[in-house]
Amino acid sequence: MAPTSRDIAREAGVSQSTVSRAMRGDARVTVETRHRVAEVADRLGYMPNRSAQSLKSRRSQTVGVVVADLRNPYFLEIVDGIQDELNLAGYRSFLVTDRLDFGRGTELVDVLGGSVDGVIFASSRSADEAPIRLASRGMPVVLINREIERQGFDRVLSDYGMGGILAARHLHELGHRRIGLITGPSSLAVFRDREREFRRVLAEFGTPFDERLRREGLYTHQVGSQWCADLMRRPDPPTAIFCADDVVAFGALDAALQLGLRVSDDLSLMGYDDIEMAAWEMFSLTTIRQPMGDMAREAARLVLQRIGGLAMDEEPQRRVYAASLVRRASTGPAKTEPLDDGST
Amino acid sequence: MAPTSRDIAREAGVSQSTVSRAMRGDARVTVETRHRVAEVADRLGYMPNRSAQSLKSRRSQTVGVVVADLRNPYFLEIVDGIQDELNLAGYRSFLVTDRLDFGRGTELVDVLGGSVDGVIFASSRSADEAPIRLASRGMPVVLINREIERQGFDRVLSDYGMGGILAARHLHELGHRRIGLITGPSSLAVFRDREREFRRVLAEFGTPFDERLRREGLYTHQVGSQWCADLMRRPDPPTAIFCADDVVAFGALDAALQLGLRVSDDLSLMGYDDIEMAAWEMFSLTTIRQPMGDMAREAARLVLQRIGGLAMDEEPQRRVYAASLVRRASTGPAKTEPLDDGST
DNA sequence: CGGGCGAATGACTACGTATGCAACAATAAG
């Protein structure tokens, strides 16, 4: 049905080899031959068979990208950045969500294995098994914002500890003393790092974190909304809440509206990531920014390096990106309690 | 480096054919043989080479999915639905955004051609060239919410005309007589259909559309925000605006907030699609719902049918889904003008 | 007890391309 390089060769009066070379822009082919081949190929609607190309050249020119759930814009911005960089290098990306693959990660290995030249894990959900199994088969693997005990992975990380510090300082400076925390799954190192530093700073300021104001869950709107409502219905509600990410903060904002609270006046809200939407007027969310785009592009560059021949036993790379505070309107001075400079 | 089926065969003391059959669960292989092969494969970390499989079986078990821009949740919900259905059938999806490929669509053909068994176009941006070229090469193509003159494509459509009617009725019933319209690119049939019906209904009600209240642009937050501000700064601003989609409505809402307008009281806003976010308390957006998930799954089913052998010259399928009104808090009765039942 | 039959497996080839190597033509140098 579909014409092959042999068909093109016959029609153009050259050999199949020449067609192959002409299509790939090999300089050893005369300009006129190249033109003739191109003309015939176009006329017959020839498309090189990717499978055959990959089989022969042992490269699929494709990198697997694993994210937890595209519904969270955090992942979108990462996917976007990766694609930009991969496309520049002539590579394609094969996007996989492990939403359905919650537990074991074996299916993930089957889907990716043998069809990509490398994999970038931006997911924080799937078990550690998938990256380890892939890497042990010689597949280049890069992790974004993800810690795995096993060594040997290239990693791109945002400094979540620093994020926790910046958030704690900001809220404390505004005078908040009762601060709620809605954090992500504590199985993930990034959330543990952030929480640890957040609490450390608060304690240093002399206002240790109140355990009863802690909530944990997935980073979804639903979770933010539910826990925020839960926290604010307490007899002693917090005056500020630090959320797992921006989407969770939107959920919290939603709950606050439903409870008739004015954000910033009655309740300060902080998010994390600084996704595009956080800047929308209606949210105007104070948040901790991590440069998702830069990190994603760096991850793509790292995986391309490994694919390009950088031996697997070369020193694993580790790139850490600083976090920064983005002040907007969702946080404001605490009203109910007097300002009390607790710094030592 | 990576073990092949031959390596497994040697190690397990069987032939390569048997390994192939065992891996694919062929019933003709003894249970014990299958187990032995599976054990060896697992031990050596064998992964079948997808390229070789595809080359031999002439199927990649992959369907290309083309969307304009993942940043719009409308596309996300479609991608999600497609993936659900494809995964059920053991197919994978290869996601491509044609964001960078604005004009010609040839690059798109190169990326998809020869590597997928079928393509679903949910994009409304790229030129008509890509689907036509792919189809002319015998590739099954399904279009979602997209009209192309050329016949022979399976299509899944939402009834945009009906959406326009529902919106016009709703706003008119609320008493609005000065209604703004921020629509999508008029190069797209769906937007033309909707606008035509929208205007027809308004005219029938005796309150023809005021051309000066029409704006057009891409379906982005930015566009909604900009045009809404533009419309509301007029000496005779509209009392309601019907937006191209929900994201545009969010932009409009943003602008309204910035201008100090109260949504629903000072200005009614309607979106289109009913993406998940539209139900968030802070938006509570009245909108026209189209069942993106159902449509996406149907599109997947259609493309799988064609791949499964339904001849290309079989009657092209055409599935039209009804639109429905979802009333929420962003629309309310017009205040400034007296209710005037213009119905005949 | 032998012929035949079915179940299980093995040998072999083709899928469409990339690529090393040989062949060839054209040109330059001797």
Added chain:
DNA sequence: CTTATTGTTGCATACGTAGTCATTCGCCCG
């Protein structure tokens, strides 16, 4: 006019697997 050289092209092969056909073996039935 011969030989070396450079630049183009053709030939042949291998990539790893699926599937066709052939083979083996055990078993049932006549």
